[in-house]
Amino acid sequence: MAENSTDQFFKSNVLGHPSGLFVLFFTEMWERFSYYGMRALLIMFFTAKVFNGGWEWPESWAYAIFGTYVSLVYLSTLLGGYFADKIIGFRYAVLVGALLMTLGHGCMAIETPFFIYTGLTLLVFGSGFFKPNMTSIISEMYKDRPEKKDGAYTIFYMGVNSGAFVGILLCGYLGEQIGWSWGFGVAGIFMLFGLIQFWLAQNIFGNIGLKPEKGNEEKVVLKEGEKLNPFTRFEMALIIISSTLGLSWILNDPISKISEGAYNLFGFKIFGFDGQNVAILTALLIFVILLIIRIPKYAKTTRDRMLAVVFFCFVTIFFWAIFEQSPGSLTIFARDYTDRILEGNSAIIFKIVDVLLTVVPLGVITWVLFKLFKKTFAKYSWSNIVLAFSFLVIWAIAIFRLNDKLSGDVAEIDASWFGTLNSLFIITLAPLFSKWWEGKYNPNANMKYAIGMVLLGLGMACVAIGSSSIEPGAKTASVSMIWLVLVYFFHTMGELCISPVSLSYVSKLVPGRMIAMMFGIYYLAIAIGMKLAGMFGEASTGIAKEHGISYFFWILTGLSLGLAVLSVIMYPMVKKLMHGVR
Structure with a gap:
C-alpha cells in the first residue's frame, strides 16, 4: 500500500469516516465557537453605554470597524493559503492560525484600545492561516475516496455550525450578562483547547499537510488548444496598485472616523470629490480594467x-x-x-425550548466525542484528555447559564x-x-x-x-x-x-x-x-x-x-x- 494512500486513514474510522476527520471536526468547532462568539459581541460592546462596560461609540464607528474586520478576515485567506501551499504546509498553517487567534482573543479580553485593536489584527491574520487550510487537509485525506467526500464535508459543516451555535449562545450570554471580557476571554480559551488538541493528534494525518518539498509541485497539464497566460509586468502593476488602494481604503475608513479626521490618509479632495471615494472607485476601476485585459486572452x-x-x-x-x-x-x-422579556406561559415555553436547544446539540456532540475516544484514546490519549476537559468546561458554562435563565418567573432573551x-x-x-x-x-x-x-x-x-x-x-x-x-x-x-x-x-x-x-x-x-x-x-x-x-x-x-x-x-x-x- 502506498504510504500516502487514503486507505490508511480509513483503518480507524468513526461513523464510517476516518478518525482524523473528527479531529478536524472538533478543531474547526472550537475555531467557529471563538469567531462567532466574539463577533456576536463586537458591535454591542463598542456601542454599549460606559456604565454597562462598553465604549459608547456612535454606531457608525462600530459598523465601520466591523466591516473592515470581517472583510480583512476573508482577504487574509489569500495570504494564508499562499503560505500554506508554498512555504509551511496546511498543518503548520492551521497551528499558526490557531495560535494567532488564541492570542487575539486574549488581547481583546483586556478591553483597552491598544489590546482591542491588536486583538482584532491577530484575529484577522489567524483566520487567514486557519480558514482555508482545514478543508485542504480534508480534500487530501479523501483524494482516493471521492465518493465519501460529500459525506465528509457534511459532517465537517455540522462541526462549523455546532461551534457557531454554542459560541454565540455561551459567549453572547457571558458578554451581555457577566462582562464583555468574559465573552471575549472564553472565546480565546476554547481556541486554545482546539490548538492543543490538534497539535497532540496531528500524526493522525500521516504525511498530509507537511511542509511542501521544493520541486514536488504538480505539473500543469494543458488540454489541446489551451496555453498558459502568465501575468505580464503591466498586469502585475495593476494588481499591486488596485490592491494597495483597496487595502488602504478598507483600513482608512474606520481609522478616519474613530480619530474624527485626525488620521486620514485620503483627507483631500480631487476636483471637488472626496479623496476616500476617489481611492476606492479607482481601485475598482483598475480591477475591472484588469479583468477586461485578462479574460480575452483565454x-x-x-x-x-x-x-x-x-x-x-x-x-x-x-x-x-x-x-x-x-x-x-x-x-x-x-x-x-x-x-x-417574556412572562407567564410564554416564559415557560421559551425556557423549555432554551433547555432543549442547549442540551440536545451538546449531547449529540458529546456522543460523537465518545465515539472518537473509543478509536483514538490508546494512541492519542493526551489529545482526547484535552478535548474531554474542554467539554467539561462547556457543560459547566451551559449549566451555569441555564440555572440563571431558569430562575424567576420571567424569561429575558x-x-x-x-x-x-x-x-x-x-x-x-x-x-x-x-x-x-x-x-x-x-x-x-x-x-x-x-x-x-x-x-x-x-x-x-x-x-x-x-x-x-x-x-x-x-x-x-x-x-x-x-x-x-x-x-x-x-x-x-x-x-x-x-x-x-x-x-x-x-x-x-x-x-x-x-x-x-x-x-x-x-x-x-x-x-x-x-x-x-x-x-x-x-x-x-x-x-x-x-x-x-x-x-x-x-x-x-x-x-x-x-x-x-x-x-x-x-x-x-x-x-x-x-x-x-x-
Whole structure:
C-alpha cells in the first residue's frame, strides 16, 4: 500500500469516516465557537453605554470597524493559503492560525484600545492561516475516496455550525450578562483547547499537510488548444496598485472616523470629490480594467465560463452585504427595538425550548466525542484528555447559564441569542436542501441564486413589516421577536441556496490550473460584501433617524428582489457562457 494512500486513514474510522476527520471536526468547532462568539459581541460592546462596560461609540464607528474586520478576515485567506501551499504546509498553517487567534482573543479580553485593536489584527491574520487550510487537509485525506467526500464535508459543516451555535449562545450570554471580557476571554480559551488538541493528534494525518518539498509541485497539464497566460509586468502593476488602494481604503475608513479626521490618509479632495471615494472607485476601476485585459486572452470556453463566475461573484457581493446584517443592524435591532422579556406561559415555553436547544446539540456532540475516544484514546490519549476537559468546561458554562435563565418567573432573551437561529436552522434544513439538489427538480445555477435572493428579501420584508410602527429617530421600541425569528428562517434558506453551491460552481467552471486565481476573485467578492455590510449598517443609523428603521429594511428588501430578477433575466446568457456545466 502506498504510504500516502487514503486507505490508511480509513483503518480507524468513526461513523464510517476516518478518525482524523473528527479531529478536524472538533478543531474547526472550537475555531467557529471563538469567531462567532466574539463577533456576536463586537458591535454591542463598542456601542454599549460606559456604565454597562462598553465604549459608547456612535454606531457608525462600530459598523465601520466591523466591516473592515470581517472583510480583512476573508482577504487574509489569500495570504494564508499562499503560505500554506508554498512555504509551511496546511498543518503548520492551521497551528499558526490557531495560535494567532488564541492570542487575539486574549488581547481583546483586556478591553483597552491598544489590546482591542491588536486583538482584532491577530484575529484577522489567524483566520487567514486557519480558514482555508482545514478543508485542504480534508480534500487530501479523501483524494482516493471521492465518493465519501460529500459525506465528509457534511459532517465537517455540522462541526462549523455546532461551534457557531454554542459560541454565540455561551459567549453572547457571558458578554451581555457577566462582562464583555468574559465573552471575549472564553472565546480565546476554547481556541486554545482546539490548538492543543490538534497539535497532540496531528500524526493522525500521516504525511498530509507537511511542509511542501521544493520541486514536488504538480505539473500543469494543458488540454489541446489551451496555453498558459502568465501575468505580464503591466498586469502585475495593476494588481499591486488596485490592491494597495483597496487595502488602504478598507483600513482608512474606520481609522478616519474613530480619530474624527485626525488620521486620514485620503483627507483631500480631487476636483471637488472626496479623496476616500476617489481611492476606492479607482481601485475598482483598475480591477475591472484588469479583468477586461485578462479574460480575452483565454480560449473561448474558458473565457466564457470565467465571465459566468464573475456574474456569480457580483451577486455574491450583495448577498453577503445583506446577509451579514445579522451581527450588525439586526443584533442592534434585537437589543434596542425587540421585546425580549417574556412572562407567564410564554416564559415557560421559551425556557423549555432554551433547555432543549442547549442540551440536545451538546449531547449529540458529546456522543460523537465518545465515539472518537473509543478509536483514538490508546494512541492519542493526551489529545482526547484535552478535548474531554474542554467539554467539561462547556457543560459547566451551559449549566451555569441555564440555572440563571431558569430562575424567576420571567424569561429575558439576550440580544445575541437570535444569532444562534442561523446555525440551528442550517443543521435542521441542510439535509432537505441537499435532497432537493440531488433530485430531478434541481434548479439551475441562476435559479438557485434567484431563489436565494428572494428568500433574503422575504427575511428583510418580515423585519420591515415588524418595525413599521417605529417612529423615525426612536431610540427604543418593543417589537415582537417573531419577526426576527422569521428573518433568520428565510435568510438561512437563502444561504443554503447560495453559499454551499457557489464554491462548487467556481470549481466546476474553471480549469484546475486557474482554480486558485478564481477562488481568489470569489473570496475578494465576499470581502467586498462584508465591507458593504458594515457600510449598510452605517447607513441604517441616518436612515432610521430620518425615515425610520423600517425604511432601511425595505431598501434591502428591494435590493434583494431586484438581484433575484436580474438572475432570472440573465439565465439564457449565463447558461450559454457555462457551456453545459450544471
